[in-house]
Amino acid sequence: MRSWLHLLLTIGLVQASTTALADDGARNRLAWMLQCQGCHRADGTGTGDEVPAIAGQVSRFLHVEGGREFLVRVPGVASAPLGDADLAALVNWMLVEFDPGHLPESFTPYEPAEIAALRTRPFGPEVVSERQRLMALLKAISK
Amino acid sequence: MKALDRWSEAASRRLAQRSSRRSFLANLGAWTVGAAGIPLLPVARAEAAGTGGPAEPAQTTGNTQDPGDPTQCDYWRYCAIDGFLCSCCGGSQSACPPGTEMSPLTWLGTCENPADGRSYVISYNDCCGKTSCGRCLCNRNEGDRPPYRPGDNNDLNWCLGTKSSVYTCSTGVIVGVKE
Numbered sequence: 265m266r267s268w269l270h271l272l273l274t275i276g277l278v279q280a281s282t283t284a285l286a287d288d289g290a291r292n293r294l295a296w297m298l299q300c301q302g303c304h305r306a307d308g309t310g311t312g313d314e315v316p317a318i319a320g321q322v323s324r325f326l327h328v329e330g331g332r333e334f335l336v337r338v339p340g341v342a343s344a345p346l347g348d349a350d351l352a353a354l355v356n357w358m359l360v361e362f363d364p365g366h367l368p369e370s371f372t373p374y375e376p377a378e379i380a381a382l383r384t385r386p387f388g389p390e391v392v393s394e395r396q397r398l399m400a401l402l403k404a405i406s407k
Numbered sequence: 408m409k410a411l412d413r414w415s416e417a418a419s420r421r422l423a424q425r426s427s428r429r430s431f432l433a434n435l436g437a438w439t440v441g442a443a444g445i446p447l448l449p450v451a452r453a454e455a456a457g458t459g460g461p462a463e464p465a466q467t468t469g470n471t472q473d474p475g476d477p478t479q480c481d482y483w484r485y486c487a488i489d490g491f492l493c494s495c496c497g498g499s500q501s502a503c504p505p506g507t508e509m510s511p512l513t514w515l516g517t518c519e520n521p522a523d524g525r526s527y528v529i530s531y532n533d534c535c536g537k538t539s540c541g542r543c544l545c546n547r548n549e550g551d552r553p554p555y556r557p558g559d560n561n562d563l564n565w566c567l568g569t570k571s572s573v574y575t576c577s578t579g580v581i582v583g584v585k586e
Contacts, residue, residue: 290586296582297528302513302558306582311512311568340558 290359291350297355308362314397316366317320323366328401333382334372334394340387348376349384366407461540463495472522480545482579484529486518487549489561490577493534495543500579503534509573510535512567514560516550517585526584534572535566540576 288381297306301320304310325331335355336342344351352374359367387394463478474481477494484500486490497504510533517526552559566572 294528294583295586298515298517301582302530303510314568317510318409344555345556345559350549 288353289357290307291359292354295346295350295354296358296361299346300340300358305341317325318358319362320365323371324366324402324407325398326359326364326368326371327405327407328398330394331398331402334398336379336382337387338391338395339386339387339388342383348380349382350378352379354380391399412474428558430537436451466494468500469550473520474522478543480543483520483581484518484527484581485530485545486547487514487551487561488531489546489548489551489576490533490544491540492543493540493544493576493578496534496540497577498576498578501581502531503568504537504540504575505549507534507536508571509533509571509578510566510569512565514558514563514565514580516561517559518549526585528585530578530580530582531561531565532578533565534576535569535579536571536573538574539574566577 298329303315304318305313305315308322310317325335335353341351341355344354346354356373359371420477465476466478467476468474472552477500478485478492480488480492480546484498492500498507503509509577511529513532515528515530518529519526548561550559551561554560554562557563564574566574
């Protein structure tokens with residue numbers, strides 16, 4: 265009897281958390297559309313050198329030192345009109361949505377406190393050279 | 408002074424008598440005025456002459472879930488549109504007029520559909536490549552932010568990533584719905 269109860273409870277919990285995740289997915293998708301898609305495009309492919317590609321690229325930065333910070337310090341992310349918790353959720357969603365193949369095994373999702381600290385130091389024009397530096401590091405380790 | 412007046416009048420009369428109506432000089436005036444029709448700087452576009460008065464016959468989408476007239480500024484999708492309506496320019500609320508290119512970079516906002524009360528995500532893709540349509544100018548600004556937040560600003564010329572950055576008109580494409 266107890267095991268059935270346990271089973272039902274577990275199923276209920278799993279369904280609840282899946283629904284919550286689905287809700288979060290819709291919310292993150294909406295935030296992506298309103299804050300990012302306009303320039304990075306719906307499929308995240310960007311436009312050449314002007315607007316960086318997200319698809320197939322964004323998770324790569326997590327493999328090199330400075331990359332994790334870079335993803336939040338880029339002006340578009342740091343200045344997004346979202347609270348720290350919503351921004352953390354969005355960035356975590358983007359990594360999985362657009363570049364799951366490069367996500368490191370050891371990846372720990374961004375937390376609001378980390379977002380809060382990083383976004384107080386947004387890049388200025390030096391973001392271009394910083395991105396080039398990180399891409400060179402990535403090339404060196406073939407990531 | 409009077410001598411100058413007399414001379415000016417005489418010179419003008421001589422010129423008028425000698426130039427035909429079709430001469431270059433006669434047409435130069437028209438061309439000079441026409442040049443003023445070249446589109447203003449994008450940010451100034453909203454203050455350009457004209458309001459959203461219809462030059463086109465009224466339209467309907469034929470879909471009760473998408474009510475209203477896409478040639479009018481108060482069509483529900485246009486809650487944050489700033490520019491000429493492609494529906495008045497040989498295109499539609501979702502499509503560019505022939506010969507223009509839809510900009511892949513765009514401004515997105517949400518508008519409430521009166522048919523179901525839901526907020527839809529609208530992508531205001533500009534159509535680019537031909538001179539400004541000049542018809543049905545609308546300027547609504549729900550969710551619009553000042554130019555220091557360029558990604559949220561609808562005054563900018565969003566003809567980016569296209570072969571030509573000459574702005575023709577704006578669409579209001581539904582790309583999603585707010586859950």
